[in-house]
Amino acid sequence: MESIVQIQVATMWTLEVPPFLPFFIGALIAAVTRGTLRGAIMVAIPVVSALHLWMVPEGVHLQFAFFDYQLTPYRVDKLSLMFGYVFHIAAFIAIIYSLHVRDTIQQVAALMYAGSGLGAVFAGDLLTLFVFWEFLAFTSVFLIWARRTRRSYQAGMRYLIIQVLSGVILLIGALFYAAENGTLEFGFIGLTGIAGWLIFIAFGIKCAFPFAHNWLTDAYPEATVTGTVILSAFTTKVAVYSLARAYPGTELLVYIGAAMTCFPIFFAVIENDLRRVLAYSLINQVGFMVVGVGIGTALAINGAVSHAFNDVIFKGLLFMTMGAVLHMTGRMNGSDLGGLYKTMPKTTVLCIVGAASISAFPLFSGFVSKSMVMSAALENGYDWIWLMLLFASAGVFHHAGIKIPYFAFFAHDSGLRVSDPPNNMLLAMLIAAVLCIGIGVYPAALYSLLPYDTGYNPYDATHVLAQTQLLFFSALAFVWLNLKGMYPPELHSTNLDVEWFYRRLFPVAIQSLFATTWKLDGALRRAFVTRLHQCLHYLSGIYHVPTGLLTSARPAGSMAMWVAIFLAGYLFLSFIY
Amino acid sequence: MENEKQYFFDKPNNVKRVLYVLYGCCVLLFALDFVIHRHVLHSWESLWGFYPVYGFVGCVILVLVAKWMRTFLMRSEDYYDEGEADLNGKHSADSGGHDVDA
Numbered sequence: 001m002e003s004i005v006q007i008q009v010a011t012m013w014t015l016e017v018p019p020f021l022p023f024f025i026g027a028l029i030a031a032v033t034r035g036t037l038r039g040a041i042m043v044a045i046p047v048v049s050a051l052h053l054w055m056v057p058e059g060v061h062l063q064f065a066f067f068d069y070q071l072t073p074y075r076v077d078k079l080s081l082m083f084g085y086v087f088h089i090a091a092f093i094a095i096i097y098s099l100h101v102r103d104t105i106q107q108v109a110a111l112m113y114a115g116s117g118l119g120a121v122f123a124g125d126l127l128t129l130f131v132f133w134e135f136l137a138f139t140s141v142f143l144i145w146a147r148r149t150r151r152s153y154q155a156g157m158r159y160l161i162i163q164v165l166s167g168v169i170l171l172i173g174a175l176f177y178a179a180e181n182g183t184l185e186f187g188f189i190g191l192t193g194i195a196g197w198l199i200f201i202a203f204g205i206k207c208a209f210p211f212a213h214n215w216l217t218d219a220y221p222e223a224t225v226t227g228t229v230i231l232s233a234f235t236t237k238v239a240v241y242s243l244a245r246a247y248p249g250t251e252l253l254v255y256i257g258a259a260m261t262c263f264p265i266f267f268a269v270i271e272n273d274l275r276r277v278l279a280y281s282l283i284n285q286v287g288f289m290v291v292g293v294g295i296g297t298a299l300a301i302n303g304a305v306s307h308a309f310n311d312v313i314f315k316g317l318l319f320m321t322m323g324a325v326l327h328m329t330g331r332m333n334g335s336d337l338g339g340l341y342k343t344m345p346k347t348t349v350l351c352i353v354g355a356a357s358i359s360a361f362p363l364f365s366g367f368v369s370k371s372m373v374m375s376a377a378l379e380n381g382y383d384w385i386w387l388m389l390l391f392a393s394a395g396v397f398h399h400a401g402i403k404i405p406y407f408a409f410f411a412h413d414s415g416l417r418v419s420d421p422p423n424n425m426l427l428a429m430l431i432a433a434v435l436c437i438g439i440g441v442y443p444a445a446l447y448s449l450l451p452y453d454t455g456y457n458p459y460d461a462t463h464v465l466a467q468t469q470l471l472f473f474s475a476l477a478f479v480w481l482n483l484k485g486m487y488p489p490e491l492h493s494t495n496l497d498v499e500w501f502y503r504r505l506f507p508v509a510i511q512s513l514f515a516t517t518w519k520l521d522g523a524l525r526r527a528f529v530t531r532l533h534q535c536l537h538y539l540s541g542i543y544h545v546p547t548g549l550l551t552s553a554r555p556a557g558s559m560a561m562w563v564a565i566f567l568a569g570y571l572f573l574s575f576i577y
Numbered sequence: 578m579e580n581e582k583q584y585f586f587d588k589p590n591n592v593k594r595v596l597y598v599l600y601g602c603c604v605l606l607f608a609l610d611f612v613i614h615r616h617v618l619h620s621w622e623s624l625w626g627f628y629p630v631y632g633f634v635g636c637v638i639l640v641l642v643a644k645w646m647r648t649f650l651m652r653s654e655d656y657y658d659e660g661e662a663d664l665n666g667k668h669s670a671d672s673g674g675h676d677v678d679a
Contacts, residue, residue: 151658265639265643266639266642266643266646267643267646269639269640269643269644270643270644270646270647270650270651339584341584341585341586342582342584375618378618378619379618383619386619390631390635391631391635391639394631394632394635394636394639395635395636395639398636398639398640410586460616461613461614461615462613462615462616462617465606465609465610465613465615465628466615466622466628467628468606469606469607469609469610469628469629469632470628470629470631470632471632472599472602472603472606472629472632473603473606473628473629473630473632473633473636474632474633474635474636475599476599476600476603476633477632477633477634477635477636477637477640478636479596479599480637481636481637481640486640486641486644487640488640488643488644488647491651492653492654493647493651493652493653493654494651494652494653494654494655494656494657495646495647495650495651495652496649496650496651496652497650503657504657
């Protein structure tokens with residue numbers, strides 16, 4: 001009897017432990033431990049925290065009053081649970097992948113970053129969300145800086161400025177929201193009023209909306225081998241979650257999302273840095289989720305959420321395989337790689353699994369989630385959007401499904417003969433690959449966790465045939481273009497994107513503005529000094545003569561006169577006193 | 578490395594075999610269009626060969642447009658490094674962008 005009471009007390013107490021707390025505590029411990037102990041603690045944290053989360057029922061578990069407002073740092077429902085689960089999986093895989101790293105900054109930052117992502121998705125009010133929003137920025141930037149190159153330092157700086165800007169806009173939006181509605185609760189917001197738009201923009205920046213997307217393709221490829229894997233999982237997915245929470249059914253999102261699926265694939269085709277190709281394809285995948293949120297029906301939201309779930313895993317897998325290539329060869333440009341299948345067979349196979357998943361081949365995870373968004377688009381009459389999504393599906397297969405494995409592991413023989421990466425990296429990739437196939441083969445497990453029950457079945461003949469036809473003929477197009485020599489070769493290059501405005505135009509404009517200002521200022525000063533000299537010269541011409549006011553040669557007569565004046569003064573004073 | 582091991586794709590015949598398998602799959606999938614009855618949501622879907630043609634043409638257009646985009650988007654690899662080095666009064670020689678962490 002007593003033990004039952006104890007268990008109840010224990011569960012009641014542990015219920016109030018929000019999932020970010022184990023990660024933050026783990027980060028503290030990781031900061032003061034070393035070697036195997038640190039590794040064991042880091043692996044244990046996501047496992048223990050996930051087991052705990054598995055037992056937590058839905059509801060509000062932590063709430064307190066803050067001035068006039070009710071703050072809810074820990075709220076659990078089906079939507080946040082989905083992201084909570086996948087963040088644990090992502091953290092677990094990424095930690096195993098980085099077990100060989102001996103860099104305290106990276107390991108502490110990784111745990112803090114994962115914890116911040118969890119804090120954000122379980123935040124029940126806008127103020128808590130803002131706090132974790134900024135935590136995400138400040139912890140993740142160290143994963144970029146940990147590369148310790150000048151390039152990564154500058155990319156990290158730009159990343160941090162944009163992320164913090166997003167947070168500041170969110171805070172202002174939250175304050176407006178509190179003023180408009182008298183509450184800070186984080187629920188449906190919608191595009192009404194200043195608050196609605198400000199929060200929408202803040203989410204949009206983190207979600208890599210078109211024109212606000214460049215921080216992602218700029219910074220992620222500059223992070224460390226393991227850092228990019230962790231980065232790819234959290235920030236954009238927190239933004240997708242926030243959009244799904246606050247703006248489901250907002251039609252504007254359908255168009256924004258469709259644009260996000262289409263424009264990055266053009267950049268991905270001509271990009272040489274393979275991790276940057278994956279960064280562009282990350283925007284493309286997030287686009288599918290944004291379209292799903294924008295349509296807003298049960299099927300579409302399910303599609304968006306499950307695609308986010310799958311994307312974390314297969315995009316992580318792809319970043320891990322490319323990280324393995326970078327780790328072993330020290331190179332990441334398609335033009336410098338090729339032929340690695342000969343000595344990295346395991347990485348090659350794992351990469352192909354990731355590529356098949358992101359391309360949504362039947363029996364791989366992407367298929368069971370992306371098709372929900374596509375079906376929802378058609379069902380709700382978004383014909384043109386559906387055509388764009390279909391084009392983007394073919395395109396993602398083209399650049400992420402074929403280009404990534406082809407240029408890294410096949411194509412021309414680069415002569416590099418490196419072995420497969422360390423076992424911990426292989427194990428992490430294997431876990432991700434097994435999940436990709438497992439979810440693809442048995443989607444019911446994933447579907448049972450989704451917010452809505454739609455009875456959707458991806459494996460009917462129509463869907464399977466259509467998707468397979470689309471993909472095989474995309475592959476045929478790749479082969480045909482290659483055989484005809486029309487495929488653009490991988491070249492050492494930089495492709496201009498929106499970042500050009502703030503990395504080139506803006507600095508140059510500021511520089512020339514200052515240069516012009518200094519020049520003008522100098523000219524004005526010189527003109528003034530010249531004019532002053534002229535005036536002095538003129539005055540001296542009048543007064544600087546022997547009898548003038550400014551003469552240096554005083555006549556003896558005036559000396560005698562002044563002495564007489566002083567003596568008269570003394571005489572006058574002696575009369576007074 | 579003169580007597581280096583021959584790998585699978587070192588033999589042109591193997592490459593050809595893989596391609597033939599791909600061609601075979603494409604023909605088969607195209608043919609299935611005439612056999613399998615689809616439950617279509619949109620009238621275009623019921624056109625014969627809609628998905629194959631869309632996939633093929635879409636990808637060709639994608640690649641050709643991307644190639645054309647290179648004519649005005651492509652710059653040298655250290656395009657930003659030069660500019661940013663100037664701004665910071667540093668040389669771009671120490672960029673070291675391809676370092677790997679431990």
